Amino acid sequence: MGKRSLAVAAAGALCAGCAAFITPSLPRAAQRAGSRGLHMAVTKKDSYSITLLPGDGIGPEITTATVAAIQPFSKLFKMEFKEALIGGAAIDATGSPFPDATFEQIKASDSVLLSAIGGPKWDGNPREQRPETGLLAMRKGLGLFANLRPAKVVRQLLDASTLKPEIVDGVDIMVVRELTGDVYFGTPKGIETTESGERFGYNNMIYYEHEVERIARVAFDVARKRGKRVCSVDKANVLDVSQLWRDVVIRIQKDEYPDVELTHQYVDNAAMQLIRWPKQFDVMVTGNIFGDILSDEASMLVGSLGMLPSASVGNPSGPGVFEPCHGSAPDIAGQDKANPLAMILSAAMMLRYDLGRPEEADLLETAVDNVLDQGYATADIMRDGCKPVGCKEMGQRVAEALEKLL
């Protein structure tokens, strides 16, 4: 395949309406400006429109709990919540996992809170009618190339991790995951049959320099506000796409961030180092698929996937999407067992990055901390001596704790 057709293939969007947001041919200066879109300089307002995407499985339960938890902020500013369809719920209602109406509503919102999508009901659908395809289309369509996944161990949960307390105590890692490139979006891809009748499947792992440059800058910018150390994770010993990744990250650090320390690990080693001695990491920057896997692994340092929030950002002129790292947890859906804290902490990231309300973000995180101090725990983080609560009650407890701080 020639260079031009590869470029066209990589720009191929999952939905027609997304194409305008994909910018492989932007001049470098414009791409660079876009890479600064961490929404940190947003001016605060008195009123916000927030799209809620309750999605599938435990999604509606944790969404209700999250809205309840942040309701006390209505003393300070107005939040207009409007639900929209995505994922399996959208497929059932409209036939599409990311309906145009949802995309239009999101673009007109200040921000987006997403719970989770997917489930066995739709696993047999053709690819374009799978819930996950809707999620990817939204991220790509909104230009959200940077996914920040903080794995910060809270002292109350030291015993909730499957690792020894002395290994996880003090861990504070920010995984910066590239979110709109890699093997997730590369083409050509598909499942075909050879002339002899054997089927084969393939996906193209591809990164353009500008995609690596902008995620590297996000990682270095984040590191400058933390421990000034970035570990870039790749598989450059085997993959050409990873060699390009590494070369570009080295160049950006040398030219623009000489004050930030840069190290490299191969992804197999990084997966091991994360559970051997996680305190060695400050910021980890990596591609879409490695970041997906390593962030789920990092959640167990904290104690549960139900504790890991995320911010999907990168487009300074549009809303970000704030979403827990976990999925729709079909095994516990509809039983009031889910931990809503990952989504509540994602709402804190929304306040910080999208709504220009960093003080309120801190307050919400403190409220969560206080609830954990009081010993309330959902099943996934249950320890000796804790008070068991369901999803709904956990949301109410956070609301009460927040109320006391306002």
Ligand SMILES: NC(=O)c1ccc[n+]([C@@H]2O[C@H](COP(=O)([O-])OP(=O)(O)OC[C@H]3O[C@@H](n4cnc5c(N)ncnc54)[C@H](O)[C@@H]3O)[C@@H](O)[C@H]2O)c1
């Ligand atoms: N961002 C998303 O929407 C997202 C992310 C991951 C997976 N998924 C989808 O979710 C579906 C299920 O995937 P999976 O089972 O591999 O992963 P999952 O994250 O849904 O669940 C993995 C395990 O973690 C538990 N878990 C997850 N969130 C929890 C919470 N908040 N509280 C308590 N326990 C929690 C589940 O019960 C399960 O045992 C699939 O369709 C998958 O594609 C969606």
Ligand SMILES: CC(C)[C@H](C(=O)O)[C@@H](O)C(=O)O
């Ligand atoms: C559901 C899936 C498309 C998604 C991803 O792989 O990005 C999920 O695993 C995540 O981590 O948000």
Ligand SMILES: [Mg+2]
């Ligand atoms: Mg994942």
